[in-house]
Amino acid sequence: MILVTGATGLVGAHLCMALAEKEEKIVALYRTQKKRECVEHLFLTNQKKALLKNIEWRKGDITHLPELTAAFAGIDNVYHCAAYVSFAHSKNDVVLTTNIQGTENIVNLCIEKKIKQLSYVSSIAALGQDPSVDEITEETQWLNEKERTAYAYSKHEAELHVWRAAQEGVPVIIVNPGVILGTGMPHTPLDQMVEQLRKGRKFYPQGSTGYVCVEDVVRALFQLEKDKKFNQRYILVSENWTYKAMMTQLSSHLNLVPPRRSISKTVLYALMGIEVFFSLFRTHKRFLSKASISMLGDYRKINGSKITTQTSFAYTPVQLYLDQWASSLK
Numbered sequence: 640m641i642l643v644t645g646a647t648g649l650v651g652a653h654l655c656m657a658l659a660e661k662e663e664k665i666v667a668l669y670r671t672q673k674k675r676e677c678v679e680h681l682f683l684t685n686q687k688k689a690l691l692k693n694i695e696w697r698k699g700d701i702t703h704l705p706e707l708t709a710a711f712a713g714i715d716n717v718y719h720c721a722a723y724v725s726f727a728h729s730k731n732d733v734v735l736t737t738n739i740q741g742t743e744n745i746v747n748l749c750i751e752k753k754i755k756q757l758s759y760v761s762s763i764a765a766l767g768q769d770p771s772v773d774e775i776t777e778e779t780q781w782l783n784e785k786e787r788t789a790y791a792y793s794k795h796e797a798e799l800h801v802w803r804a805a806q807e808g809v810p811v812i813i814v815n816p817g818v819i820l821g822t823g824m825p826h827t828p829l830d831q832m833v834e835q836l837r838k839g840r841k842f843y844p845q846g847s848t849g850y851v852c853v854e855d856v857v858r859a860l861f862q863l864e865k866d867k868k869f870n871q872r873y874i875l876v877s878e879n880w881t882y883k884a885m886m887t888q889l890s891s892h893l894n895l896v897p898p899r900r901s902i903s904k905t906v907l908y909a910l911m912g913i914e915v916f917f918s919l920f921r922t923h924k925r926f927l928s929k930a931s932i933s934m935l936g937d938y939r940k941i942n943g944s945k946i947t948t949q950t951s952f953a954y955t956p957v958q959l960y961l962d963q964w965a966s967s968l969k
């Protein structure tokens with residue numbers, strides 16, 4: 640049986656749907672009934688309600704070893720998609736605990752139970768950021784001296800645990816997706832961008848990031864598995880877009896006025912100072928940090944072509960994805 644952690648998240652839910660279509664027997668890890676119902680709703684809206692029979696739900700937290708151990712009963716293949724995804728400074732503790740300790744628990748169980756395959760959904764946040772190179776690849780070195788967000792650090796540390804599984808004989812597949820575009824589950828990155836634009840956001844950060852759609856993440860995992868691309872990491876970035884270009888494109892689809900003014904790193908630093916001041920009085924939770932400002936303000940190109948050169952996988956163009964998403968809104 641296949642265990643999917645984070646089955647109630649954007650990637651996990653779409654992965655469960657694709658696995659169920661292949662008639663695989665899936666154990667889906669969940670924490671709350673409400674989120675479990677969201678997955679069931681996703682199946683329903685995709686006319687796949689009948690496939691829910693392929694899912695056995697097991698309740699568990701990845702940081703709670705006894706619950707996780709129980710969830711591993713009868714499992715021989717693991718997709719680890721659970722994580723706490725946040726760049727907010729105020730969430731640092733939960734991000735670090737969930738992503739590092741949770742992954743360490745999963746890796747230990749995979750080794751102990753001699754799991755046949757562990758597929759791990761990492762992130763571009765876990766990649767190195769050497770300022771001396773023009774584009775970031777799977778090989779870009781992680782520099783400890785460079786300040787990174789707690790999320791980036793947590794995904795990097797989690798990957799180190801997954802590499803340990805590989806060394807201990809568990810075949811691993813690691814993917815490093817960019818921002819994942821997808822719908823059907825609550826609070827996706829796309830929903831969050833749309834919400835900001837609908838609230839009348841006037842500014843855009845000056846930097847850029849890489850994007851990939853959720854269906855591509857699932858297809859990439861299957862492709863790498865089919866081609867037995869074990870014990871390597873693969874960036875999943877279809878295209879790099881500036882925040883300005885993405886917000887302008889989304890605004891145009893939503894018939895909204897796009898944000899017109901860029902917000903410089905200097906202004907973001909000033910805002911961080913204000914946040915620090917108010918957080919002292921506990922009236923405001925901090926979002927910004929030096930590392931998150933660099934993430935928003937820097938232009939960086941992330942090269943996602945390793946998977947397309949080594950396998951027959953092809954990305955969905957971001958523009959095409961957004962056009963289809965926009966027509967589904969009508």
Ligand SMILES: NC(=O)c1ccc[n+]([C@@H]2O[C@H](COP(=O)([O-])OP(=O)(O)OC[C@H]3O[C@@H](n4cnc5c(N)ncnc54)[C@H](OP(=O)(O)O)[C@@H]3O)[C@@H](O)[C@H]2O)c1
Pocket residue numbers: 644645646647648649650651668669670671674699700701702719720721722723724737741760761762763794815816817818819820824828
């Ligand atoms: N979203 C992106 O743009 C993006 C980009 C690159 C990489 N990634 C990576 O892709 C993976 C999937 O992300 P996603 O977009 O699907 O995230 P998501 O929608 O936020 O879902 C996260 C999932 O992890 C589960 N989870 C969180 N803490 C947990 C815990 N302590 N124990 C058990 N389950 C826990 C959540 O359960 P609940 O539903 O109960 O909260 C949910 O099912 C993550 O590893 C993330 O780091 C995401």
